[in-house]
Amino acid sequence: xxxxxxxxxxxxxxxxxxxxxxxxxxxxxxxxxxxxxxxxxxxxxxxxxxxxxxxxxxxxxxxxxxxxxxxxxxxxxxxxxxxxxxxxxxxxxxxxxxxxxxxxxxxxxxxxxxxxxxxxxxxxxxxxxxxxxxxxxxxxxxxxxxxxxxxxxxxxxxxxxxxxxxxxxxxxxxxxxxxxxxxxxxxxxxxxxxxxxxxxxxxxxxxxxxxxxxxxxxxxxxxxxxxxxxxxxxxxxxxxxxxxxxxxxxxxxxxxxxxxxxxxxxxxxxxxxxxxxxxxxxxxxxxxxxxxxxxxxxxxxxxxxxxxxxxxxxxxxxxxxxxxxxxxxxxx
Ligand code: UT7
Numbered sequence: 136x137x138x139x140x141x142x143x144x145x146x147x148x149x150x151x152x153x154x155x156x157x158x159x160x161x162x163x164x165x166x167x168x169x170x171x172x173x174x175x176x177x178x179x180x181x182x183x184x185x186x187x188x189x190x191x192x193x194x195x196x197x198x199x200x201x202x203x204x205x206x207x208x209x210x211x212x213x214x215x216x217x218x219x220x221x222x223x224x225x226x227x228x229x230x231x232x233x234x235x236x237x238x239x240x241x242x243x244x245x246x247x248x249x250x251x252x253x254x255x256x257x258x259x260x261x262x263x264x265x266x267x268x269x270x271x272x273x274x275x276x277x278x279x280x281x282x283x284x285x286x287x288x289x290x291x292x293x294x295x296x297x298x299x300x301x302x303x304x305x306x307x308x309x310x311x312x313x314x315x316x317x318x319x320x321x322x323x324x325x326x327x328x329x330x331x332x333x334x335x336x337x338x339x340x341x342x343x344x345x346x347x348x349x350x351x352x353x354x355x356x357x358x359x360x361x362x363x364x365x366x367x368x369x370x371x372x373x374x375x376x377x378x379x380x381x382x383x384x385x386x387x388x389x390x391x392x393x394x395x396x397x398x399x400x401x402x403x404x405x406x407x408x409x410x411x412x413x414x415x416x417x418x419x420x421x422x423x424x425x426x427x428x429x430x431x432x433x434x435x436x437x438x439x440x441x442x443x444x445x446x447x448x449x450x451x452x453x454x455x456x457x458x459x460x461x462x463x464x465x466x467x
Contacts, residue, residue, distance in 0.1 A: 138324040139262040139270070139302040141465060143202025146298040146435035147193035148179040148422070155291065164287045174398020178294030178423035181277045186220045188229040190297035191275035194431070195234060198271065198299035206234040209301075210267040212241040213258055215250030215274045215427040217456070218281055219243060222346050230273065239267075247340075248394050248455025249330070250274055250427030251298075255451070255463045256328035262304045273299040274427035281342055283354035292396070293355070294423035298431025323446065323466045327380045329373055330461035336365060340456040362458075366400050369460045370452055371407045377450060377462040385409050390443050394453030395419035395429040404452070416442070426455065443467055 154177045155166040169175050181190065191214050199206060212234070214227040227241035246253040251274035258270040275297035282290040305324060339361040344353020370393070378385060385408040393401050395418050405415045416437040418429070425432060430451050437443045447467045454460035 137263055137265060137304045137306060138322070139259045140305045140324045141300050141467060142204070142303045143198045143200075143301040144299065144431065144435045144438050145194050145197025145199070145201050146296065146432045147190050147197065148296045148432070149181040149185060149190065151180050151182060152177050153180050158291055162285075162287050162290070164291055169291050172397075172399070173292060174401075174419050175292065175423045176420045179296055180279045181295040185277070187216055187218050187275050187277045187297075188220050188226050188233065190277065190295065190428075191216070191226060191230045191273045191299070192233045194275065194297035194299040195230060195271050195273050198301050202301040204269065204301065206236045209234075209236055209269050209271050210239040211258065211261055211270045212236060212239065213244055213254045213270065213272045214241075215244045215246065215254040215272070216276055217245055217247045217250065217426055218277045226275070246332070246427075246455065246459040247457060248396065248424070248426045248429065249453040249457070249459040249461050250455070251430045252328065252451060252453045252461035252463055253330055253459065255325065256330050256461065258302050259325045259328055262302060268304045270302045271299060272302060273297060274429070274431045276426040276428045278424075278426050281352060281355055286354070288359060289355050289357050292424050294425050296422055296425040296428040296432050298428050298435050300431060300434065326464040326466060327377060328461065328463040329376050329380065330459070331369070331373065332457045332459040334457065336458040339365070340458065363397070363400065365458055366396065366454050367403050369454050369458065370400070370404050373460050373462040374404065374408060374450065374452055377452075377464050381464050383448070383464070387448055388414065388450045389447035390414055390416055390437060390449045392416045392430055392433050392437065392449055392451045394455070395422060395433060396424045396454075429453070
């Protein structure tokens with residue numbers, strides 16, 4: 136049986152930083168409200184003409200460099216995004232071309248803020264099933280393009296960015312050379328992924344447009360309070376499911392890398408898990424909610440600053456429009 140090992144990661148944030156005070160110049164809001172309700176202090180916003188594919192490409196190049204491999208070694212490239220450059224072709228095919236990948240397959244995944252976790256599930260299963268040897272998985276968004284900049288209840292919450300990981304197939308016996316394989320808990324790689332959705336909750340977080348309905352892109356609409364309520368319940372549920380599936384306790388987790396929507400949700404999830412907040416990777420104050428990019432952006436930051444180390448047990452989780460939600464457990 137094959138399994139997927141993470142061999143590299145990378146990320147990219149647009150240069151332009153927009154603070155809460157800057158938003159307050161044109162919007163009936165203030166830094167105090169935004170910080171106290173969300174933890175967000177600033178967000179990165181893509182320049183005009185800077186596209187999701189541009190952000191995705193930078194993150195993928197950095198991840199490949201970190202992995203020490205060439206684009207020619209990649210079989211599958213996945214972009215999780217809800218803000219594709221165009222309705223079609225898939226943004227992933229543009230990134231494939233720009234990377235110089237002349238073979239394999241590239242496609243997008245749309246699960247909004249849970250897109251990276253959904254992508255992890257697909258990538259892991261392609262590797263386990265023997266269909267891919269090396270997968271680049273990217274979460275990339277220019278969410279600023281689908282915000283209604285006059286709606287203070289949504290536009291202050293989001294930002295742009297991209298993060299990527301490179302996954303490679305490893306045979307169990309390859310890993311045995313270095314490590315004992317008798318104990319599931321000591322194996323490196325993706326231990327499990329878990330995904331859920333509930334279309335009955337479509338109407339609490341959505342974009343009011345699209346090719347088939349309005350022929351326009353539309354803007355994000357959200358019933359924040361309802362989404363918050365579901366987030367707290369669904370995330371506690373999915374984290375429990377992921378731990379149970381691996382017969383782990385929350386004390387076994389070295390790092391929780393959650394979707395970065397709201398500091399209060401992160402604190403609530405950590406509290407429910409009984410995990411000290413020092414074990415939670417928090418970027419929401421600087422990145423805001425970057426949808427599918429938020430988990431890989433946080434992951435990359437914590438790997439590069441030395442917090443996440445080889446063999447650490449990392450728990451990822453996210454929830455977004457759909458509603459969709461999911462989790463993944465990785466022995467790094
Ligand atoms: O990534 C997908 C998942 N998304 C999420 O997880 C988001 C989940 N929801 C949330 O994070 C929170 O619900 C929000 C941050 C969106 C809102 O926080 P809240 O504590 O639930 O506030 P609220 O929506 O209940 O609004 C409270 C008040 C309202 O005024 P009234 O009706 O009480 O007079 C809003 O109009 O705050 C007002 N308000 C604002 N005031 C200043 C809403 N947005 C703003 C703002 N500045 N930007």
